[in-house]
Amino acid sequence: MDMQVWIEFLKQNWLVIAIALIILFIVLNVVRTVIKWALVVLIIGGLLIYSGISFDKIQEVVTTVKDETVDTIKTEALNMMMKEAKEAKYTSNGDGTYSIKAPNLELTGSAGSEKVDVTFRGVSVGKWEINETIRSFIDDAKGNAASK
Incomplete structure (x- = not known):
C-alpha cells in the first residue's frame, strides 16, 4: 500500500x-x-x-505479510540451528521417533521420515522437509549424545 x-x-x-x-x-x-x-x-x-x-487486495496484502513472516521465522530458526548445534541433545524415544532439544529449538520426527516438526522458542512452526541444514543439526545432536 x-x-x-x-x-x-x-x-x-x-x-x-x-x-x-x-x-x-x-x-x-x-x-x-x-x-x-x-x-x-x-x-x-x-x-x-x-x-x-477490494477485499481481494486486502487478502493479498494479508497473505503477503503472512508469507514474509513465515519465511523470516524459518530463516531465523535455520540460523539458530547452526548456532545451537553444539548444545543440541538427541533423544531416541524407543518407538522409532526422536526428539532434539536445544535452548531455542526442538525437533521431533521419526526415523526414515523426510519431515520433522519444528518448535522455535516454544512456538510450533510446522512440519519441515529435512534439508541440508536440518540434516547437519540432527547429525551434530547425535554426535553430542554419543560423545557424552
Missing part, C-alpha cells in the same frame, strides 16, 4: 470522507444498539469499496 496513493485519494475524495465521518458520529451518538455497529461497518465498508480497495 503506497502512502502517495492514499494521500491522492484523500485529496480527491475529502468531501465524501467528511460526510461519512459526520454520519458515523451521528450514528454513534444517536443509535445505541447492535444496529449502530452494523451501520458503522456498512459505512466503513462502503468507503473501502468506494476507494477502490
